[in-house]
Amino acid sequence: MVLIKNINVNKKKDIDVEIWPIGGYSECGRNMTAVKVGDEFVILDIGLNMEKVAESDLEIHLLSPKELKLAGALPDDSMLKPFAKQVKAIVVGHAHLDHVGAVPKMAYKTYDCPVIGTPFTIQVLRNLIREEKYKPDNRLISMNNGSTFKVSENITVEFVKMTHSTPQTAMVVIHTPKGAICYANDWKFDQNPVLGQKTDYKRLRELGNEGVLALMSDTVRISDYSRTFSESLVKEMFKDLLFWLKGSSQAIVVVTFSSHIARLITILELARNINRIPVIVGRSMKNYISAAEKINLVNFSKKYKIFGGKGKAEAMFKELEKNREKYLLITTGCQGEPGAVLTSVANDKLSFKFIEGDQVIFSASTIPTPINEANRAILEKQLRQRGVRVFKDVHVSGHGGREDLKDLISMMNPMHYIPAHGGLMKLSSAAELALEMGYELGKTVHVLSNGKVLKL
Numbered sequence: 001m002v003l004i005k006n007i008n009v010n011k012k013k014d015i016d017v018e019i020w021p022i023g024g025y026s027e028c029g030r031n032m033t034a035v036k037v038g039d040e041f042v043i044l045d046i047g048l049n050m051e052k053v054a055e056s057d058l059e060i061h062l063l064s065p066k067e068l069k070l071a072g073a074l075p076d077d078s079m080l081k082p083f084a085k086q087v088k089a090i091v092v093g094h095a096h097l098d099h100v101g102a103v104p105k106m107a108y109k110t111y112d113c114p115v116i117g118t119p120f121t122i123q124v125l126r127n128l129i130r131e132e133k134y135k136p137d138n139r140l141i142s143m144n145n146g147s148t149f150k151v152s153e154n155i156t157v158e159f160v161k162m163t164h165s166t167p168q169t170a171m172v173v174i175h176t177p178k179g180a181i182c183y184a185n186d187w188k189f190d191q192n193p194v195l196g197q198k199t200d201y202k203r204l205r206e207l208g209n210e211g212v213l214a215l216m217s218d219t220v221r222i223s224d225y226s227r228t229f230s231e232s233l234v235k236e237m238f239k240d241l242l243f244w245l246k247g248s249s250q251a252i253v254v255v256t257f258s259s260h261i262a263r264l265i266t267i268l269e270l271a272r273n274i275n276r277i278p279v280i281v282g283r284s285m286k287n288y289i290s291a292a293e294k295i296n297l298v299n300f301s302k303k304y305k306i307f308g309g310k311g312k313a314e315a316m317f318k319e320l321e322k323n324r325e326k327y328l329l330i331t332t333g334c335q336g337e338p339g340a341v342l343t344s345v346a347n348d349k350l351s352f353k354f355i356e357g358d359q360v361i362f363s364a365s366t367i368p369t370p371i372n373e374a375n376r377a378i379l380e381k382q383l384r385q386r387g388v389r390v391f392k393d394v395h396v397s398g399h400g401g402r403e404d405l406k407d408l409i410s411m412m413n414p415m416h417y418i419p420a421h422g423g424l425m426k427l428s429s430a431a432e433l434a435l436e437m438g439y440e441l442g443k444t445v446h447v448l449s450n451g452k453v454l455k456l
C-alpha cells in the first residue's frame with residue numbers, strides 16, 4: 001500500500017474520462033458506477049437491491065449470484081465485463097449492503113483487483129466474504145478518511161470524512177488528470193454525531209476551490225424540502241420514550257437498522273438505564289457489531305446478549321416469554337419482511353409471543369416501495385389486533401435533504417453534477433435543483449440511467 005501526501009497525478013488533460021452508470025440510476029439500490037480514465041477503470045460500490053432480497057435478509061450468503069441476478073438484486077455489469085482486466089480497483093464508500101453487499105458475489109473470478117474501503121467497511125466486507133461458499137480473493141485495503149492511495153499513474157483515490165447512518169463513511173474522490181470526480185453516495189450533514197466526527201467541510205471546500213470535474217451524490221431524500229436533522233435528536237427521543245416506559249412489566253422491542261452502530265450505542269446505553277438487559281437478535285446485526293468491535297470503534301463491554309439468528313435464540317425467546325419485563329429486545333424487520341424476527345413474533349412462530357400491552361418501537365424508516373409498504377401495513381395491523389402499543393418514527397434519516405444537497409453543490413461547485421442512487425423521479429428532482437442553481441440540463445447536469453455512458 002502506497003500512501004502519498006500530495007496528490008500528484010499526471011496533468012495530461014487530453015485523457016478521456018467517462019462515467020459508466022451500472023446500477024442505482026434506474027432504481028434506489030444496487031449501486032455500482034465505473035469511472036473510466038483513459039483505458040483504466042475504477043469501480044465505485046457494488047451493492048444489492050435490498051428490496052429484492054428483503055425476504056431472505058438473513059440468508060443472502062446462501063443465495064448464488066445467479067439466483068440474486070434473476071431476482072434483480074445485482075447490478076447488471078455486462079457492459080463492463082469485457083473490460084474486466086482494465087479494472088484497477090473497486091472502491092467502496094461505506095458499509096451499507098446496497099453499496100458493498102454484492103462485492104462478494106460479483107468480484108469473484110471477474111475483477112482481479114484490490115478492494116479499498118475505510119477500516120469498518122472493509123471489516124464488514126471481510127465478515128460477508130467469510131460466510132460465502134465461493135470466496136473472492138481480492139486484496140482488501142483499509143484506508144482511513146483523510147488518506148489517499150495511488151492506484152495508477154493517472155488515478156489516485158482519496159477518502160473524505162462524511163457523516164451518514166453507518167460508521168466511517170467516505171466521500172470517494174477519484175483524482176484524474178482531467179480533474180476530481182467526487183462520489184458522495186450516501187451522506188448527510190450531522191453537526192452533532194453520536195459516533196465519529198463531523199463531515200470534513202474544510203476538505204470539501206478545498207476540493208471545490210481546486211476544481212471538481214464532477215460530483216455524484218445520492219438523491220434518496222431529495223423530496224424532503226428541508227435539512228436532515230442530527231442523530232443526537234434520536235438519542236433525546238429515546239430518552240424521553242424509554243423513561244416514559246420505565247417500570248412497565250410488558251415486553252419492549254426496538255426495531256432498527258443492523259448497520260446503525262450509533263443508534264445501537266444509544267439503545268444499549270438507555271436499556272441499562274431503565275434496568276433492562278439488551279438482547280440483540282439477527283445475523284446482520286451480529287456482523288456489523290462484531291466489525292465495529294473488531295476495529296475498536298466501540299466497546300459494548302459484552303453487556304448485552306447477542307444471537308446471530310432466530311434459530312440460535314430459541315432458549316432466549318423462552319426466557320423472554322417468561323420474564324418479559326427484564327429484557328429489551330433489539331432486532332431488525334422495520335419493512336415487515338416475512339422472514340424477520342419481528343414478523344415471526346407477530347405470526348406466533350417463535351416461543352416468545354406478543355400479548356396485550358407489549359411495546360414495539362420502530363426506530364427506522366420504511367423504504368417506500370409498494371411491497372415494503374404493504375408488508376409493513378400488514379405487520380402493524382397484526383400488532384394492533386394483539387393490543388401491542390406501537391411507537392413509530394423514533395428516527396432521523398442518514399440521507400441529506402434537499403437543502404443539504406444545495407449546500408453540498410455550493411461548497412464543491414462541480415463543473416458537472418450527476419444525481420445518483422434513485423430512479424428517474426429522484427434523479428430528475430435533483431437535476432431540477434441544479435437547474436435552479438444555474439446548471440444546464442444535458443450540459444452540466446446529467447440525468448443518467450443504468451447502462452447510459454457519460455463522457456465528460
Ligand SMILES: [Zn+2]
Pocket residue numbers: 094096099164185186
Ligand atoms: Zn448508505
